[in-house]
C-alpha cells in the first residue's frame with residue numbers, strides 16, 4: 001500500500017483553480033519532492049494531505065485513511081512542518097519541545113532533538129528572540145518528534161544557511177534510513193536532485209513532470225554547447241542543433257555520440273572549441289523549460 005495516494009485532486013479558492021487534477025503516490029520509505037513554480041499549488045496540496053483543508057474534488061488517502069475525517073487518528077503517525085510556524089513567542093526552545101512532548105503520543109528526547117537541529121546553545125532563549133533560521137529548525141524538530149512514519153515538510157530549508165540546509169537534509173536522509181516516508185516541497189532543485197527518490201513538478205495547479213529522478217531525467221535531452229566559427233558547415237547530429245550568433249547548442253539523447261561527432265568535426269576543420277560544455281539533463285533545466293513554455 002502506498003503511504004499517500006492522491007487521485008484527481010482539485011481545489012478551488014472561490015472560482016480560482018489552485019489545484020486542477022493532480023495524481024501521485026508516495027511509497028513507503030521514500031523521499032518524495034513536490035517541486036514547482038510559485039503559486040503552483042504545492043502548499044494547498046500538502047494542506048489537503050495533512051487534513052487541514054477539505055479538497056473541492058478528488059480523493060486523498062494517507063495510510064489508507066481520509067486525512068480530514070481521520071485527522072486525529074492520523075496525527076500520531078504524521079509529523080508536519082508548515083510554511084509558517086505556530087510557535088509561541090514567550091516559550092524557550094526547551095519549553096517548546098517539552099510542551100510538544102506532552103502533546104505527542106510518541107516518545108522522544110528534547111535534548112537529542114535540540115542537538116539534532118543544532119539548538120542546544122539556544123535552549124533557554126525565547127522563541128521570539130530566535131533568528132528566522134533557528135525558528136525553522138525548531139519547527140523541523142517538532143515535525144520529526146518521535147520519528148513518525150510519515151513526515152511532511154513544506155519548504156523546510158527556506159531561510160536556512162547552506163550549512164544548516166545540508167545538515168537538515170542529512171537528518172531527512174537519516175529519517176528515510178530509519179524507515180520514515182518523507183513528502184516535502186522545496187525550491188532548491190539541486191537538493192531535490194541529490195536526495196529525492198521521486199519528484200513531481202507542479203505548474204499552475206497541475207503536475208507537468210513526475211517519476212523517479214532517473215525516469216524524469218532520461219526523458220529529457222542532454223545539452224552540448226560550444227562557440228563555433230560561422231563559415232564551416234556543421235556535421236550531422238542525432239540531436240537538434242541550434243545556432244545563436246556563434247554559439248552552437250545541441251539538445252540530444254545521444255550525448256556521447258554527438259559529443260564525439262562534434263570533437264571529430266572540430267579536429268577535421270581545425271576548430272578550437274574553447275567554450276565547449278556538455279551537461280546531462282538536470283531538474284533545473286526541466287523546471288525552467290516548464291516555466292517558460294507555460295507562462
Ligand SMILES: Nc1ncnc2c1ncn2[C@@H]1O[C@H](COP(=O)(O)OP(=O)(O)OP(=O)(O)O)[C@@H](O)[C@H]1O
Nearest residue numbers: 013014016018036037038039040041042043044045
Ligand atoms: N486562502 C487562499 N485564498 C485564495 N487564494 C489562495 C489561497 N491560498 C492560496 N491561494 C492561491 O492559490 C495558488 C496556489 O497557492 P499555493 O500556496 O498552494 O502555491 P505554492 O505552490 O505552495 O506556492 P509557493 O511556492 O509560492 O509557496 C496561488 O495562486 C495562491 O495565490
